[in-house]
Amino acid sequence: MTATIDYTERIPNNVDLASDRRLQRALEAWQPRFLQWWQDMGPALPTRDVYLRTAVSVGHEGWAHFGHVPLPDYRWGIFLAERDSDRVAAFGAHKGEPVWQAVPGEHRADLQRLIVVQGDTEPASVEQQRHLGSTAPSLYDLRNLFQVNVEEGRHLWAMVYLLHAHFARAGREEAEALLERSSGSQDAPRILGAFNEPTPDWLSFFMFTYFTDRDGKYQLGTLRESAFDPLSRTCEFMLKEEAHHMFVGTTGIDRVVRRTAQLMVENDAEDIREWGGIPLDMVQRYLNFHYSVSLDLFGSEMSTNVANYYTAGLKGRWREEQRGDDHILADAVSTVEVVADDQIVEVEAPALVALNQDLRDEYVADCRNGLNRWNRILEEAGIDIRLALPHHGFNRRVGAFAGHHISPSGKVIGAEEWERSAPGWLPTEEDRAYVASLMQPVLEPGRIASWIAPPTKGINGQPFEYEYVHLA
Numbered sequence: 001m002t003a004t005i006d007y008t009e010r011i012p013n014n015v016d017l018a019s020d021r022r023l024q025r026a027l028e029a030w031q032p033r034f035l036q037w038w039q040d041m042g043p044a045l046p047t048r049d050v051y052l053r054t055a056v057s058v059g060h061e062g063w064a065h066f067g068h069v070p071l072p073d074y075r076w077g078i079f080l081a082e083r084d085s086d087r088v089a090a091f092g093a094h095k096g097e098p099v100w101q102a103v104p105g106e107h108r109a110d111l112q113r114l115i116v117v118q119g120d121t122e123p124a125s126v127e128q129q130r131h132l133g134s135t136a137p138s139l140y141d142l143r144n145l146f147q148v149n150v151e152e153g154r155h156l157w158a159m160v161y162l163l164h165a166h167f168a169r170a171g172r173e174e175a176e177a178l179l180e181r182s183s184g185s186q187d188a189p190r191i192l193g194a195f196n197e198p199t200p201d202w203l204s205f206f207m208f209t210y211f212t213d214r215d216g217k218y219q220l221g222t223l224r225e226s227a228f229d230p231l232s233r234t235c236e237f238m239l240k241e242e243a244h245h246m247f248v249g250t251t252g253i254d255r256v257v258r259r260t261a262q263l264m265v266e267n268d269a270e271d272i273r274e275w276g277g278i279p280l281d282m283v284q285r286y287l288n289f290h291y292s293v294s295l296d297l298f299g300s301e302m303s304t305n306v307a308n309y310y311t312a313g314l315k316g317r318w319r320e321e322q323r324g325d326d327h328i329l330a331d332a333v334s335t336v337e338v339v340a341d342d343q344i345v346e347v348e349a350p351a352l353v354a355l356n357q358d359l360r361d362e363y364v365a366d367c368r369n370g371l372n373r374w375n376r377i378l379e380e381a382g383i384d385i386r387l388a389l390p391h392h393g394f395n396r397r398v399g400a401f402a403g404h405h406i407s408p409s410g411k412v413i414g415a416e417e418w419e420r421s422a423p424g425w426l427p428t429e430e431d432r433a434y435v436a437s438l439m440q441p442v443l444e445p446g447r448i449a450s451w452i453a454p455p456t457k458g459i460n461g462q463p464f465e466y467e468y469v470h471l472a
């Protein structure tokens with residue numbers, strides 16, 4: 001007899017994996033490839049173990065289980081939020097009907113595509129962050145990086161589970177392809193642009209977890225509304241983990257801004273490079289870049305695909321049930337922006353076709369909260385300079401603003417003015433080289449790099465000095 005892995009043991013799950021031999025075999029075949037991918041493309045810094053949160057069930061206690069774990073032994077589990085047997089579709093043509101436990105034939109291709117596009121982002125971010133460990137500003141930050149990485153790995157498992165469980169052979173092939181594409185590759189890049197951008201330094205990492213993981217939150221929020229119940233329940237649980245990723249981004253930028261403010265005040269200077277800090281104008285340029293590439297992830301302002309997804313019940317709006325309309329939107333009208341004659345103007349469009357913009361607007365409002373936090377830190381330090389979100393048309397590659405030059409204040413400008421001004425708006429080679437020069441690892445417990453303030457508290461009640469990671 002060949003030894004078989006006990007998957008209920010190896011892969012914590014609440015989907016009764018043990019009872020489905022076919023599915024179990026499919027995942028058995030996929031798991032070694034995942035582990036190979038993790039070894040090849042996951043965190044490059046060798047470690048003995050890391051103080052991680054592991055989800056072992058979806059209950060109140062179960063999803064936040066802390067302990068030191070060697071990274072490759074992390075238990076990448078499969079969890080769906082509890083099933084609500086009375087759940088009905090909240091929107092679209094099937095509104096009020098019981099949600100689907102199996103994939104309806106007519107929506108097979110679209111659902112598979114939505115799952116693949118979401119799934120593709122999960123390993124992509126691990127790949128983008130692969131080399132950050134060797135320049136971590138503290139053990140606390142190193143631990144947070146690895147926590148984000150293992151959870152993105154778990155999100156990949158979540159999507160692969162859906163592909164294997166509900167899309168037969170085509171799903172298994174897509175699950176393979178998720179490990180074959182890679183971030184930034186010439187031949188087989190990741191599907192979405194922002195996930196092919198490098199994350200070369202920790203300022204980029206914090207901006208990524210603030211702006212790009214937040215896009216993830218909003219995308220998952222629309223899939224949580226799906227009438228395909230297993231997808232909805234999967235995304236519901238993923239959103240819990242996603243909150244930590246955004247915490248890493250929010251507090252990471254908080255701490256950069258706090259340290260910058262401190263150095264500015266101590267030295268009565270704006271350019272604090274000689275004291276090893278990151279000047280605010282540089283923070284602003286990084287912010288401009290990551291915000292604008294993250295906005296591209298929302299797709300075109302007008303999209304008939306997204307209208308069809310909505311009407312079919314596949315993908316809803318952010319907080320669908322809190323919207324005070326008919327949730328069908330057949331006759332509803334909304335406005336979208338277009339660039340005409342060097343002006344940004346609003347035109348009417350069917351609300352269904354404008355759903356990407358609806359989601360983007362929710363995201364933008366959420367991003368403003370971060371700006372308010374960081375500006376409060378500056379204000380409390382007695383500094384007059386403020387950070388700002390650039391206009392949503394700034395530096396766009398996708399949608400109504402692509403192909404136009406829009407200034408951070410929202411003015412349509414010519415190519416020449418853009419070329420002249422861009423070095424003040426987007427990270428320059430010099431900025432990137434300077435930030436790279438700061439990326440010296442600080443890996444002794446309790447110590448921290450010059451360019452960032454320590455956190456106000458540690459993880460799971462542990463002090464900042466705690467040995468969150470044992471290096472190899």
Ligand SMILES: [Fe+2]
Binds near residue numbers: 151216
């Ligand atoms: Fe994720």
Ligand SMILES: [Fe+2]
Binds near residue numbers: 152213216245
């Ligand atoms: Fe994430």
